[in-house]
Amino acid sequence: MKIVLTGSIGHIGKPLAQALVQKGHAVTVISSTAEREKNIIALGAKAAIGNLQDVDFLAETFNGADVVYTMLALGAGSFFDPDLDFATANIRIGHHLKAAVRRAGIQRVVHLSSIGAHMDEGNGILAIHHAAERILNELPGNISIKFMRPVGFYYNMLAFIPVIKSRGAIVQNYGGDEKEPWVSPSDIAATIAGEMEQPFEGRTIRYIASDEASPNEVAGILGAAIGRPGLKWEEVPDEQFLNGLIASGMNPRTARGFVEMNAARRGGVLYEDYYRHRPALGRIKISDFARDFAAAFNQP
Incomplete structure (x- = not known):
């Protein structure tokens, strides 16, 4: 299959691209960073360098794909941008992805959503994923979409390190003995790669967790x-x-x-x-x- 991946080759994108290439698929990876082109090519994939804010670029890159993998791609570094409205910027990406999918005539989409996307309020920063699912669900019904909802990523725990070193404890505004799910990006990539090879029908939701x-x-x-x-x-x-x-x-x-x-x-x-x-x-x-x-x- 011809598969196009948004999200460059980060924690999920790299193992996902590797898995799909190893399965024999023709993979194109979209990245906004030209310096990553050689690394994408080294994985056996094709690089498409451009911006998720550019619908023309997205539609052109999506054109002819059997499956498109979409995600809201603003990274953690943007959390500290004093001038950025993180939610608004991500929701704008969701609209651009929808427009590009429709313009390119894509019939099968796998979208990286999140735990909490079922909530229309009270989910804080995860509200962007509820909005993105709603936006993509506005696409015509003949377009099949698999919404993948991973839980909290293991690597988010790395943010605990400075506070452990300074205060000798993990400090959060929740805690206790209630279990909660966590996930490895490698397990997310493996699950998504498997889903891409399974039949698509309508709109489906799948949670992904490791422990x-x-x-x-x-x-x-x-x-x-x-x-x-x-x-x-x-x-x-x-x-x-x-x-x-x-x-x-x-x-x-x-x-x-x-x-x-x-x-x-x-x-x-x-x-x-x-x-x-x-x-x-x-x-x-x-x-x-x-x-x-x-x-x-x-x-x-």
Whole structure:
């Protein structure tokens, strides 16, 4: 098949491109960074350098594809841009993707959504994924779409490292003994690659997770890996957590979105639909990721 991937070759895009190339598919990877072209080519894929804000470029690149993989591609670095409305910018990308899919006559789409996309409010920063699903669902009914909803990424835990080093604890505005799901980007890539080869029919939703553990269990696993077996997960009030994010330089509007997202984790509100459609867990567990966490923690 001819498959076009948005999202460049990041945490998910690289293993996804590798898996699809190994399966014999003709893969084109869209990236906004010209310097990545040689790395994309080295994977056995074709590079298309351009901007997700350019509908003409997207439609031209999508043209003739059997499957298009779409995602909202603004990275974590944009969280700290004081002039960027993160939500508005991502929703604009969603509209551009929809327009390009329709213009190119694409019939099969796999869209990287997120846990929390089922919620129309109260999900904080994840509201962009609810909006993107709604936008893509406006496409004609003959276009099949698979919405992939991964849970929290393991590598997001790397953000715990500075606070562990400065305060000796993981500090968030939620915590406790309720289990929550986590996922490896490798498991996401493997799941998506498999879905692309399965029949498409209508609009479907699939959650992706690798492991489930409570905040206190996560602290124990990570603490053991870094030689701090007594590591605690400390829950602080929303306002205190918000002030800490803003003090770190995060855009205040984006910071409020993070606080609201974490608040939805309390009591499992964020995961209600996940547990109604609970997937088989992937192969990479938190204990596996803990080795990567320890390596990052111990870097000078």
